[in-house]
Amino acid sequence: MKLFLFFLFYIGTTVIYYLDLAFLGLNKKFSEIIVPSLIVFILIYTSKFIFDFSNFVQSVYLAVLLCIAFVVLYKIDLLLSIMGAVLSMITVILGDLILVYPCSVILNLDIKFNSSNNFSNLVYMSLFELIIPIITIFVLRETKFNLQPMNTILLRK
């Protein structure tokens, strides 16, 4: 069960990583981001156990990690990386917020955000909180990824 949860959290980190790429207009294959997102995931969860961060600090920490990863791996401008990472985190948090009250599915399932460590609740929450980021990725793919030169422009800097 724990392994399954870890896998779900890893998928969550990968989606956030991919969302950040989408905000910056970078088109990468899924296979190319498996390793970097795994490194980010390991760094997040080891630090969570070691330092016992609160959710807010955890989000800031994830944004910083994403930012560093993008600057180091893709040599992207620091300002763009920061904006991309912050926008990704805002999107994920917004996704969480939208799911708490307005989403009747969550209400019917009687899941309260951040209030239960129950396995099934965690699974549902992990899946539902990815809905908004995934929709955003699809929308961005339809618009920004059409700017093909963006890839070469950002990556050659």
Add this chain to the structure above:
Amino acid sequence: MRSDFLVKSFLFVLLSVFGELIILEDRFIDLAMRRFVEFDKAFLYVLMTLIVFVFWIFSVRFFYQYCVKINEEELAKDIQLAESEKLIQTLSSQRHDFRNQLQVIKALAEFNRNEEIIRYIADSSMALDLSNNMLTHINNAVLSAMFLVFSTQAKERGISFQVESDVDFENWKLSPVKVTRVLGNIIQNGIEILERHYAEERVMEVTMWETRGTYCFVIWNNGPVIPIEIQEKIFNAGFTTKNSTGLGLSIVKELTSEMGGSISLKSDQESGTEFKVILPKSLVGHSKYNEPSYNINQKLTKMIAID
């Protein structure tokens, strides 16, 4: 301009973060409910989430525009670089050509063939006159350099390239960089299409004239007809029929609008393909000018033809 979008995006990011923090900290909503409003907590929560959602949409939108601007500026730099390289290439080939001609003159002089020298120089000076005409009649250095580059390119590809101008460049106030980007993109596309087009005679004509408030440019070629369904999409970013970025004509459209002008396309079997660009002479009150009528038989006071 570019940083404006980033600043706006950052501002909305801050507002979104602020809104999210307020929502996540339940006590702020409790406080607001106690002091100011008497709504249901869930309603207030939904309202706040919607506001944050709107902020988020704006931040993403501005960030996207910022990225588009970076994209365009980098592409513009690439285009300018490519144009400069072409100009250098043209000048080097001309230098090489002149050197060869000087060697012929030297050889003729060594054998005292004076009459042949005079004939040879008279013959070469005709070729020189063409580029001189270009530089003197179009008394705008950037535009004439651009036409010189394209005329050489067209000549190398067996295309007849003609430039007709009735514009007084003395009072020219438009950005030469923008105008060369607009015209250059269209001419470049036309040359590339004509190069692949099999016809007895392949011709490209650039006609420029001015009215009281506008400059008009018509770029015409007798290449293949552009189908109606492509004509509708041709100015869309990313649309291309060749293996390219598909941004050239969208940049042209955007730059033309930026200068307060308009661009139109007409393509049919009888009259060929014609791009017509109309730009106001001054940016002030640019939206109030009328499109002048174009008469192909209009007598042009200056004409340059490069074959």
